[in-house]
Amino acid sequence: MVMDHGIINDKGKINSTLKGELYTSPTIFKLEKEHIISKSWILVGFAYEVAKPGQYITTRVEDENILIIRGKDSVLRAFLNVCRHRGAKLCSASSGKTGAIRCPYHSWSYSLDGSLIGVPNTSHCREELVHNENYALDSVHLEVWHGMIWINLSENPLSIEESLDTQILERFGELNTFSRYQIQNLEVAHRKDYEVEANWKLIVENFQECYHCSSIHPELTAALPEFRSGVGTQNSIGTGAKFDDTLEAFSINGKGSRPMLKGLLPEDDRTYFGMTILPLVFINLTPDHVIIHRIIPISAEKSKVICEWLFDPEEMAKPEFDPRDAVELFHRVNLQDFEACEWCQENMGSQAYKEGGILVPIEQHVSHFYNYVLEAIGMKMKVE
Ligand code: FES
Ligand SMILES: [Fe+2]
Incomplete structure (x- = not known):
């Protein structure tokens, strides 16, 4: 399918955004599910949550219920959470531990x-069913x-390295900085x-530009003063943002109450890195915690966002551990960002946005995201 999405390029100075209908059309959304989300590595949890044999988590990706469970051989596997008999959902709890997976319907x-x-009460066909790989x-x-646990619904996905390491390389120019946050x-x-x-897409493009930071993020720009210029850390390879001189940590009160994460270098102190792992994940690295x-x-026209704050479990075990100072800072940023996305969503069907809006130069890199989406769903691109 080839369609003209209407991007214009005035000799690299101004690019338009995507047209409004790209944010409202169920047809486009279906194409994105089919060609982007169903073919990408999707973050569904953390390996420590399923560390022991029999431990499982469940999730939903696209139209599929997924069961992630560690085997008796300690191998972590993902299955469609669908009974092969008559299709019942096998595990309904969001997490748990079991010796076997038993369907609640006919057992x-x-x-x-x-x-x-x-297969209870099926003596006549039991031999045919049990241990038959066709019914696994x-x-x-x-x-x-x-x-982090990532699943991919496609039959032949790109390797995780090709898909995700490539994005780390695009952000940092190397893999070590990201790795040392462990x-x-x-x-x-x-x-x-x-x-x-x-x-x-509004949520992704919002995270990719900092033009809005000085308008809507007073706490974030107080912590990271260079964000007031509208240039975020994602604009240039390897760049992190330094904390304000008065700040000890990336927290709402600026006070430091935890040591640096193990493995970090002195230059990582008082530094923030934000990055996007397309299509659906943002990672923020700070000296004492990571936000995903x-x-x-x-x-x-609707999304859910899960935001998780990760710390060193040794710190979490201390009686005085309290993450609220860190949580509150990015929680406020989240509320501000999501409200801004909603301001836009409401008008995506407007006549005024039929041909889209424009990107100013410090937002131009967002057009790479537009191209990523358009290329994936088979729409024609006009800009670099
Ligand atoms: S649907 Fe699972 S046993 Fe019948
Ligand atoms: Fe923001």
């Missing part, structure tokens, strides 16, 4: 590696990358879920 049971091991649970590609050794101390009345956002597109 078919599956081993932790997905093979069918029990449908498996889904799963990889653990820096301690996300695989951190745990979630706090989670907030946000219902956002906005298309997922996952966007869950619900419809063309």
